[in-house]
Structures are given as structure tokens and as C-alpha cells.
Amino acid sequence: MPPTSIPGPTPTYEDYARCVHCGLCLSACPTYRLWNLEADSPRGRIHQMIHVFQSDLYDHAPPSVPISDTFVDHIDKCLDCRACETACPSGVEYGKLVEHARARIERDYERPWLARVTRNFIFRDFLSTPHLIEDAARLLRLYQRSGLQTIARSMGILKLLGLAERDRLLPRIDDNFFFTRLGETFPAAGPRRTRVAFFVGCIANVAFSELNEATVRVLTANGCEVVVPKNQLCCGALSVHSGFREAARELARKNLAAFPLEDFDAIITNAAGCGSTLKEYDHLFSADEPEHTQARAFAAKTRDVTEFLAALGLTAKLNPLRHRVTYQDSCHLLHGQKIREAPRTLLRAIPNLDFVELPYSEICCGSAGIYNVTQTEASMELLAEKMRHTQSTGAQTIVTANPGCVLQLRAGVSLHNTNQNVLHIVELLDRCISS
């Protein structure tokens, strides 16, 4: 029986051939910087993809080779940070290529049993089912608040099990979940300038409720009426990045139905990872599929909160803050959405703020979706380097634009005892407005 095709658009030979092997992306690639191995560079990975998928790409090609453990290993080790896209002068759309490679791996390669079952559960079921997220969050909250976590840490149990670093990466579960806010509308403070829909994410509902509340406060303070559509679900980023394309398409279909576009001027997200996927919803569907047009319109209305506020212009009074901060670019904001200036513009708008640029802020912190869980060692090496740079700035606070990066950097502060604060940029603005 022929294998089922991967749904949605498939990269063509021209997409791969755009890579002219110039190597200009090498120094931008975090994994190449770590290991100096061609096979773990963008160019090397594209070369492997062509080799493995060749019979699909051009006529009279030799048969494709089976997907090997080595190929899977090099593709798994890619952060999908897309720094190579920013560096590439030939316009290689590497994100599309690696996502297709991962979908092929999920279809044609048999991972070990436990990995297969876990991945299927997380990417197909867990992320798309709010009550499963709530149940898991309640259990985790019990572990964190009952004293079990403190005991496990102090007795060295986590170290013994090799889980000490992963434990630091766990989000602190909120007292109140943002799920209860779904379906609410928040009026603008003062005259209404615009009406927006707020895309709140999935895990963020249980681990970043405060950030979501702060986002609503900052938007309303700046004249936005904020609607939180009730039936929205996870954006599908984690699924599509991991090769679960149909699961991501199903989530996209539900979100397309949950956001009546004519009712809003924009769809706002505070998560760069989600925003990057929402802005590419049309890439999930082929041009001849019925969802494609709506997905394009949805993508065109999506804005990162920093991009939106910088373009709208801040009208809420910002109180001065005598404080040194530095800014870590989130890969899916900088490389995925090409947004560099908007967050910096917002930081510079805060009176008296001492904003210092972070060396190598364009290099991934090692968070990258669930990379820090699946490739913990590499992730921790990238984080250690990142924390060295944040310390060199003398900043008391590290600001970023993606909840995943916030978690990773907080783990970095804790593991490396840097005594710094980590905030999403919206939380910093919120403090300046309400102080």
C-alpha cells in the first residue's frame, strides 16, 4: 500500500535547490556553533533531506534512501529557530523544509515505543484538549505547592533521576487559570481606538495567566477593546514543528471557526511562537483546499502584541523606571516574523529605562518549543552561553517576547544563580502603566 501523502503543500525541488551551499548561514546556526559539524548545519541538513527524499524531487532520481536513525538525529537536533533563514542570501525557506522532513519522519520512521506513544498523546490529544491541560496543571500545582517539589529538590532525588534541569524548566502553575476568561470582552479605557481579538494560547492558560491579564490591561489602557473568543484552541505550533501536520491543521480549522474576522481589526498574540504559526496558517493548506483563503485572511490579521502596540502608538502614560534591562530576541519573532525594532521601540518609550543590547541576542536561548525537554543537554549548553551574555550586560532584568523563552531564561537564572528577573515585555509595560 502506498504511504498516505503529507497533507498540505509539499516543498518542491526548487525549494531545496535554492540552497547554493555558500555557508553564510553557518555562524548563525546554534547547533553548528555548538558542534562544528556540517551535518548539524542548515546546509548539511538540507543536503541530507535532498538525499533522503530525492526520488520525490526530480525525474530519474535514484530511489530515496530509507530514513535512518542518523538522519532523524540530525533533524531532531535542529531547533527550528530559523536563524538560518535570516542569514540566507538565497531566500531558502528552511522552516518549511524542516517541518516537511519532520512530517516524513513521523509517517515513515518508527520511533521507540515510549517516544511514539508520548508524542502521539501530546501532539494529537493533549494540546487540543483544554480539560486535559487543566487536569495536568492541577496535578503539577499540587506537586509544586504541597512541598513535594521542595523535598524532591532538597533530598537530591531529582538529581539522582537525572531530572534536576527538567524540574527547573517546569512552569509555575497559576492559582487561577485564564481559561475562565474565554468568552469575555474587555472595554477600552477611555475612547476606543480599535477592537481586537486576543489569542491566548494553550499552556499559557495555566502557566501564564498573569501575562495574559497584563496583556489585556496594556491593550485596554491603550484604547483597545479586547475580545477573548471562547472556542479558541492551541495554535498548533508545537504539533507542526514536530511533524504532526494533520493535528496542526485540525487545530487551525477550529481556530478559523472561532475567530470571526470581520468583527476585529486584528488578532493579537503575546507568544512569538504562536504568532509565527498563526501568520503561516495558509502554509498548512494547499491553494486548492477550501480552508486556504480563510487561513490567508486570518494570517493577514494576526499581529504580535509588540508589533501591534508599536504601530498603534502608546497612549497610556508610562511611569519612569530607573532600571537596567536587556532584551533577548525570540527566534520566532525575529527570524520567524522578522520583527526586530518593535520591542526595542516599546522599551525605549519607558522613561529613564536603561536599555542595553544583549550580545548575540539573535541566537536561540535553547527553549525552542519542547527542545529543552527532548534535547536537554544541547539546550542547557545554549542556555549557559546565553546567561554568560546576559550577565555581561549588568542588566537586572532580562526582557523577552515569548512565554517559552521566559521559562527557559528563568531556568537559566535559577541554574546559574544570576539573580536576575525575567519578564515578558508586556509585563514590564504593565508595571510602568499601573505603578
Ligand code: SF4
Ligand atoms: S546561507 Fe542559504 S544558500 Fe547559503 S548554505 Fe545556508 S541555506 Fe544554503
Ligand code: SF4
Ligand atoms: S533552524 Fe536553527 S538550528 Fe535549525 S538549521 Fe536553521 S539555524 Fe540551525
